[in-house]
Every structure is written in structure tokens, then in C-alpha cells.
Amino acid sequence: xxxxxxxxxxxxxxxxxxxxxxxxxxxxxxxxxxxxxxxxxxxxxxxxxxxxxxxxxxxxxxxxxxxxxxxxxxxxxxxxxxxxxxxxxxxxxxxxxxxxxxxxxxxxxxxxxxxxxxxxxxxxxxxxxxxxxxxxxxxxxxxxxxxxxxxxxxxxxxxxxxxxxxxxxxxxxxxxxxxxxxxxxxxxxxxxxxxxxxxxxxxxxxxxxxxxxxxxxxxxxxxxxxxxxxxxxxxxxxxxxxxxxxxxxxxxxxxxxxxxxxxxxxxxxxxxxxxxxxxxxxxxxxxxxxxxxxxxxxxxxxxxxxxxxxxxxxxxxxxxxxxxxxxxxxxxxxxxxxxxxxxxxxxxxxxxxxxxxxxxxxxxxxxxxxxxxxxxxxxxxxxxxxxxxxxxxxxxxxxxxxxxxxxxxxxxxxxxxxxxxxxxxxxxxxxxxxxxxxxxxxxxxxxxxxxxxxxxxxxxxxxxxxxxxxxxxxxxxxxxxxxxxxxxxxxxxxxxxxxxx
Numbered sequence: 001x002x003x004x005x006x007x008x009x010x011x012x013x014x015x016x017x018x019x020x021x022x023x024x025x026x027x028x029x030x031x032x033x034x035x036x037x038x039x040x041x042x043x044x045x046x047x048x049x050x051x052x053x054x055x056x057x058x059x060x061x062x063x064x065x066x067x068x069x070x071x072x073x074x075x076x077x078x079x080x081x082x083x084x085x086x087x088x089x090x091x092x093x094x095x096x097x098x099x100x101x102x103x104x105x106x107x108x109x110x111x112x113x114x115x116x117x118x119x120x121x122x123x124x125x126x127x128x129x130x131x132x133x134x135x136x137x138x139x140x141x142x143x144x145x146x147x148x149x150x151x152x153x154x155x156x157x158x159x160x161x162x163x164x165x166x167x168x169x170x171x172x173x174x175x176x177x178x179x180x181x182x183x184x185x186x187x188x189x190x191x192x193x194x195x196x197x198x199x200x201x202x203x204x205x206x207x208x209x210x211x212x213x214x215x216x217x218x219x220x221x222x223x224x225x226x227x228x229x230x231x232x233x234x235x236x237x238x239x240x241x242x243x244x245x246x247x248x249x250x251x252x253x254x255x256x257x258x259x260x261x262x263x264x265x266x267x268x269x270x271x272x273x274x275x276x277x278x279x280x281x282x283x284x285x286x287x288x289x290x291x292x293x294x295x296x297x298x299x300x301x302x303x304x305x306x307x308x309x310x311x312x313x314x315x316x317x318x319x320x321x322x323x324x325x326x327x328x329x330x331x332x333x334x335x336x337x338x339x340x341x342x343x344x345x346x347x348x349x350x351x352x353x354x355x356x357x358x359x360x361x362x363x364x365x366x367x368x369x370x371x372x373x374x375x376x377x378x379x380x381x382x383x384x385x386x387x388x389x390x391x392x393x394x395x396x397x398x399x400x401x402x403x404x405x406x407x408x409x410x411x412x413x414x415x416x417x418x419x420x421x422x423x424x425x426x427x428x429x430x431x432x433x434x435x436x437x438x439x440x441x442x443x444x445x446x447x448x449x450x451x452x453x454x455x456x457x458x459x460x461x462x463x464x465x466x467x468x469x470x471x472x473x474x475x476x477x478x479x480x481x482x483x484x485x486x487x488x489x490x491x492x493x494x495x496x497x498x499x500x501x
Contacts, residue, residue, distance in 0.1 A: 003051040003121060003325070004028045008038040008067070009083075010059045014106065018054060018113075025114050026348040035062030042076050048149060050078050052120055057084040057095065068098035079124040081116050083108060118344035118381075125333035132330075139198050139240070141189040146182065150320030156183060159312045164190035169262070171247075171307050172285040174314030177364030180285040181243060183314060188241040193281055197240030201233050204249035211254050213270050216261070222271025234267045237280045247284040247307065248293050252300065259303045282307075317362040321355045327363060328354055331370040332382060339374055347383045353397050357390050378456070445480040448473070 005027050007018045015031045022029040028048070032038050039062075042050055057064035064082055071078070082100045084091060092103050101123060102116045135141045143157045163170050164187045172180040181200065188198050206214055213222075217232025234242060244250075250258065261267045262282060266275040284307050293299035317324065328346060336343035346354070359365050373386035384391050391397040430438060448466070455461040463473045 003329075004030065004048050005052045005054060005117070006038060006041060006050045006078075007031045007054045008033075008035065008059075008064070009054075009056040010034065011056070014056070017107075021110055021113055022054075022117070024110070025117065026351070027117070035059055035064065035067040038067055039070055039074075042071065042078060043074070051124070052117060053078055053080040054117075055080050055082050055100075057082050057091070058086070065094065065098055068095065068100060072099045077127075079120040081120055115344070121329065122333055122336070122342075122344050125329045126337055129330045129334045133334075135189065136185055139185075139188060139195045141182070141185040143186045143190055146179075146186055148320060149322045150315065152315035153320055153323065156312055156314055157186075159310075160187050161190055163187055163310050163312070167281055169307055169309045170283045171290075171309070171311045172283065172314055173311055174285075174287065175316050175362055176287045177362035178314045178316055179363045180314055181245065183312065184241070184243045184283040184285065187283060188281065191241075191281065193240050197237050198243065199233050199237035199240065200243045200245060202245045204246035206249075208251055211251060212257065215254065216257065216267040216269050217272075217276075218270035219272050222269075226271070232267065232269060234261060234278045234280060235276065238278050239280075241281040241283060244282065244284040246286060246288075248286045248288040248290055248299060252298070255300045255303050259300065259306060262306055317359040317366060324354050324359075324366065325351050327366060328370050331367050332374060335371045335374040341374060341377060342380050343374055343377060343382060344380045345382070347381055349384050349397075350382050350387065353384050353387060353391060353394060356394050356397070441480070444476070448476060448480065448482075 005022050007015055007022065007029060009015045009018065009031075010033050015033070019029050019031055030041065030050075032041060038053065038055070041047075042053070055064045055067060064084070068080065068082070071080070079101045080099065081102045081104060082095045083104045083106055085106045095103055101120045104112060104116055108116075132141065132145045135145065143161055146153070146157060148154060148157070160170075160183055170184075170187060172183055174180055185198060188194065188196070201215065203211075212218075213226075213230060213232070215233050217230050217235055218226050220226060220229045257268070261278070264275070265279070266277050268275050290299055290304050290308065294301050294304050325346070328351075332343045332346070354366070354369075361368075369387060369390060370382075373382050376386045384397060430443070448462075451462045451466055455465065459470055459473060463470045466473065468476075
């Protein structure tokens with residue numbers, strides 16, 4: 001689902017203009033005429049949440065400044081762009097102090113408005129991600145941090161909220177990477193154990209000979225190498241929540257002790273003389289079918305029924321595709337900040353690609369794909385060029401490389417693209433369609449064409465990366481039909497160092 005932008009303006013001409021521009025940019029849009037109507041829409045629980053407000057400052061009754069003040073007083077943190085015909089410094093300062101993120105003057109140009117919208121959404125995504133990470137670190141993550149327009153995820157949230165109100169054992173089921181730990185943290189954050197310890201144990205990563213010690217602890221000298229006392233994960237989670245991920249990987253002998261710990265509320269440390277009482281909230285998770293493991297004798301039936309009291313099935317990402325743009329935007333904001341890059345957002349083609357791909361690795365794979373795209377990005381917008389591995393697996397999304405820039409004399413349409421036959425830009429086909437080896441001049445021409453597009457027409461960079469001089473590059477471009485203007489030919493030939501090459 002695209003971001004939803006609320007346009008607030010009493011002028012019908014301006015409303016229609018802004019609505020048209022916003023839709024052209026690829027966003028969803030709603031329009032209202034008054035400040036009161038804007039506040040009512042922002043506070044409404046029905047309908048999609050508003051991601052951005054474009055607010056006129058001069059309106060009858062409740063003007064834009066009053067709307068900003070009421071939004072601040074009510075804790076509404078929706079990013080806002082204000083617009084007015086009066087572009088004085090005093091107006092700008094007042095609007096920014098009242099909470100506006102940006103300021104545009106009527107009549108705003110399409111390019112200026114688009115940049116302002118992307119900047120506002122980027123800042124909001126980054127601030128939201130920072131707030132979410134802080135709440136996660138503090139153990140106060142809530143279900144409000146799992147905003148989703150998917151019915152399946154809404155069902156997960158409803159079940160999680162009910163589970164949080166009691167101490168009932170919860171079993172989270174779902175594929176690897178769907179975000180089961182996030183759901184577990186939200187359950188804790190919505191419970192009376194909010195802010196208490198949240199201890200995570202990946203049962204599949206525990207060394208088999210140390211599982212008991214890691215979970216239940218050990219006394220000093222209990223076994224060779226036990227040079228000091230270790231309290232174990234159960235004791236660490238005392239008063240809080242213990243999250244056992246991949247519970248199906250636990251050895252059978254440990255499953256017996258886990259069952260006793262859950263039933264008796266006490267653990268037996270290795271080498272200990274007496275049991276230790278523990279008070280924990282248990283949430284377990286698995287990407288396997290536990291009942292099948294029970295049938296095969298790999299999981300204890302009594303433990304299964306002890307854990308499977310309140311099962312919650314977390315849907316895979318491919319079944320909630322409308323959540324992909326928002327998740328990707330959050331990841332891009334975070335990684336852009338970490339990498340020191342200004343990433344304003346995604347192109348419409350990139351969003352369509354991400355929503356079409358099936359994501360077998362789910363949210364974790366999406367996160368890693370966006371991380372890689374941010375590292376690869378040369379511009380402030382992520383396009384399908386930054387997702388070659390994803391595009392290679394989606395029909396209809398052959399990787400597109402922008403057309404060679406103005407180094408060519410023939411006129412080019414503004415958005416002309418060159419389709420590369422291979423899906424991966426790093427692969428060059430050595431065979432023709434007839435199965436014969438292609439000629440060297442064909443391979444060289446294709447390599448130069450790709451390099452020109454990859455380095456966006458920066459001739460020095462292209463020549464340097466190809467290991468030739470600029471004059472040589474211009475000559476080869478001419479040989480292969482990349483016609484140059486006289487001025488470009490003179491520029492290419494005047495470089496002494498290129499001539500030497």
C-alpha cells in the first residue's frame with residue numbers, strides 16, 4: 001500500500017491541483033476543506049492511517065497554525081508540510097516551531113513538492129524506526145509498532161493483545177524471518193511485565209552438551225571447565241519474559257527438564273543442591289510443525305500440549321504484500337542513516353518489484369535486500385537497478401539500465417531505457433541467439449554501453465574503469481555507432497593524457 005497523504009486546503013482549485021500532483025507521484029491521497037475536518041481525520045480509528053499532511057496555513061475558522069498546535073498538544077506525530085502564499089521568514093519560523101517539517105510557497109512546483117514529500121517521509125520513517133528501536137531496547141515495544149493493513153496481521157495483533165492480558169503460554173508459529181520475536185516483544189510490552197527483562201534463546205544454536213547449563217545454570221565446579229557459577233537463562237528472565245525460539249530443536253532429555261520447570265516454576269541448576277524458584281512468562285516459537293515432530297518421536301507430546309495453549313500463526317510476507325512498502329521505507333531510513341546516505345525513498349517500479357517478489361526469507365530477507373540496495377545506491381532514490389538479484393527472479397522485471405546520457409548527439413526521450421537481455425547486470429552473454437560465440441567487437445560494444453550507463457555518463461570514470469584513455473573511449477564509441485557532437489569530439493581529443501593512452 002502506498003503512503004496516504006492528507007491535503008488540507010479551503011481553496012478548491014488548490015485542492016484539485018495538489019490531489020493531482022500527489023497521485024502522479026504514486027501516493028494515495030485524501031482531501032479535506034477545514035482544519036477541524038483534518039483533526040477529525042487524523043484522530044479517526046477507521047480507515048488507513050495518514051502518513052503525511054499537506055496543510056494550508058491560511059484558512060477560515062481554524063487556520064493551519066492552530067491545527068499544528070492542536071496536533072502537538074494531542075501527541076499527533078504525523079509529519080506535516082505547510083503551504084501558504086506568504087513566504088516570509090517570520091511565517092516559516094512560526095510554522096517550524098509549531099511542528100512543521102517543511103514549508104512550500106504557493107503555487108508550488110511539482111518537483112519542489114515531490115522532493116518535500118520524500119524528505120518528510122524519510123525523516124518520519126527514520127524517527128519512527130529510532131523510536132521503535134528505543135522501545136524495543138527498553139522492553140516497551142507495543143502492538144502499535146506493528147502497523148499493518150493486512151487482515152492476517154490484524155488477527156495476529158488481536159490475539160497477541162489478548163494473550164498479553166494473562167500469563168498464558170504462547171506458541172508463535174511461522175516461517176523463518178516473519179518476525180516472531182517482534183510479536184513476542186510486543187506481547188511483553190503490552191503486558192504487566194512491560195519494561196522487565198526479555199531474554200531470548202535460540203534453541204537451534206545451543207551446543208548440545210551445554211544446553212542444560214545455558215538454560216538452567218550451573219554451580220562452580222559442577223563439571224570440567226565450570227570455573228564459576230552461571231545462573232542460566234531462566235534465572236536471567238526472572239520477573240520478565242523468556243522467549244525460546246526454534247523450540248523444536250531442543251534435545252529430548254532437555255525437554256523433560258523444561259516441562260518440569262514450567263509445571264513446578266523451579267529449575268535445577270547443574271551441580272546444584274536444591275531447586276531454584278523462577279517467575280517467568282514463557283513465549284516459544286517454531287518454524288516447524290511440532291505435531292509432526294511429536295508423531296516422529298522427536299518432540300514430547302506432554303510438552304507440546306503444555307506449550308501449545310495459545311498458538312498464534314504469523315503469516316509470511318508474501319501473504320501481506322501491502323505491508324512491504326512501509327517495511328522497506330523503514331529499513332531504508334535506518335540503513336541510510338547508518339551508511340551516511342540521504343535515501344528519500346523508492347521509485348514506483350522498485351515498489352512494484354518488491355511487492356511482486358515472493359520473499360521466501362520473509363521480512364529478514366527484505367531487510368537484507370534493502371540494506372544491500374542502500375549500499376549500492378548512488379542517487380537518493382532506490383530503483384530496480386539496486387535490486388538485481390530480486391529482479392532476476394520476477395517475470396516482467398528485466399533489469400533496466402538508464403539510457404546513455406547526453407554524450408550522444410541523437411536526441412533521446414526523457415525516460416528512454418535500454419533493456420539488457422541478461423537479468424543480472426554482472427553477466428555478459430558469450431553466445432548469440434543461434435548458439436554461436438559472439439564476436440569480440442560485439443562484446444566490447446556491449447561492455448562500453450553498460451559502463452556508460454553504470455557510471456551515468458561520467459566519461460573519466462568509464463575510461464578509468466575500462467582501463468583506457470578518454471580519447472580511446474570516444475573513438476570506440478564512434479566506431480560502434482555512438483555518434484558524438486563536434487564539441488564532444490574536441491573535448492575528448494584535447495586530453496593529453498588520453499592521447500598518450
